[in-house]
Amino acid sequence: MLKLNDHFVRDFVVTEQVYSHFVEAFADRNSLHMDNAYAKNHGYEAKVMHGNILGGFLSYFVGEGLPVSNTIILEQSIRFRSAFYLNDTLTLSATLVELYESVSAYIFKFSFTRNKKTIASGRLQIGLLA
Amino acid sequence: MTQDAILAKVEAILRDIFDDNTIVVTESTAAKDVAEWDSLNNIQIIIAIEKFYKIRFKTAEIQGWQNVGEMRDSILKYLGSK
Numbered sequence: 346m347l348k349l350n351d352h353f354v355r356d357f358v359v360t361e362q363v364y365s366h367f368v369e370a371f372a373d374r375n376s377l378h379m380d381n382a383y384a385k386n387h388g389y390e391a392k393v394m395h396g397n398i399l400g401g402f403l404s405y406f407v408g409e410g411l412p413v414s415n416t417i418i419l420e421q422s423i424r425f426r427s428a429f430y431l432n433d434t435l436t437l438s439a440t441l442v443e444l445y446e447s448v449s450a451y452i453f454k455f456s457f458t459r460n461k462k463t464i465a466s467g468r469l470q471i472g473l474l475a
Numbered sequence: 476m477t478q479d480a481i482l483a484k485v486e487a488i489l490r491d492i493f494d495d496n497t498i499v500v501t502e503s504t505a506a507k508d509v510a511e512w513d514s515l516n517n518i519q520i521i522i523a524i525e526k527f528y529k530i531r532f533k534t535a536e537i538q539g540w541q542n543v544g545e546m547r548d549s550i551l552k553y554l555g556s557k
């Protein structure tokens with residue numbers, strides 16, 4: 346059972362497989378995501394990973410990383426604050442901040458950090474299917 | 476808090492959640508009367524009401540509501556006991 350202020354931490358690695366499968370599945374081949382030289386010319390360290398890869402990590406967290414089953418994402422918002430790159434290890438920290446027992450709904454505040462710098466943050470509302 | 480004020484608030488919540496300003500709520504309005512009012516949207520409705528009134532329903536009472544009038548009566552009960 347989940348309770349207020351429950352806190353979860355999990356690391357995710359942006360592997361070549363994650364990156365290439367995302368590109369293959371969604372076909373976003375914007376140069377910023379594909380071309381290291383292009384990305385560096387625009388002030389980045391290397392080609393920038395797609396921000397919505399984080400959505401996949403959130404999906405894993407909700408579906409597999411919580412001590413409850415039958416979870417479903419009802420709503421999520423995410424603010425991208427900084428770029429992340431291939432082979433980065435990203436740390437997801439999520440805290441349960443609101444709980445609605447009557448409808449088995451839970452709201453988490455979360456952030457992803459890279460080398461202790463926040464790269465994205467947001468809110469995630471989940472429900473438990475009856 | 477009057478009964479009409481609660482109905483008006485519920486109506487506003489439904490309009491916001493369903494993005495439909497034509498929704499009109501009366502005490503006899505039921506989920507079947509509003510397109511897309513399914514179990515998932517019902518969660519959002521309950522959360523919005525609990526947040527706004529700073530109350531917490533019991534699962535059993537939600538499952539017992541037949542219409543918005545019965546929901547309103549539950550809200551009034553909680554507001555009265557505050």
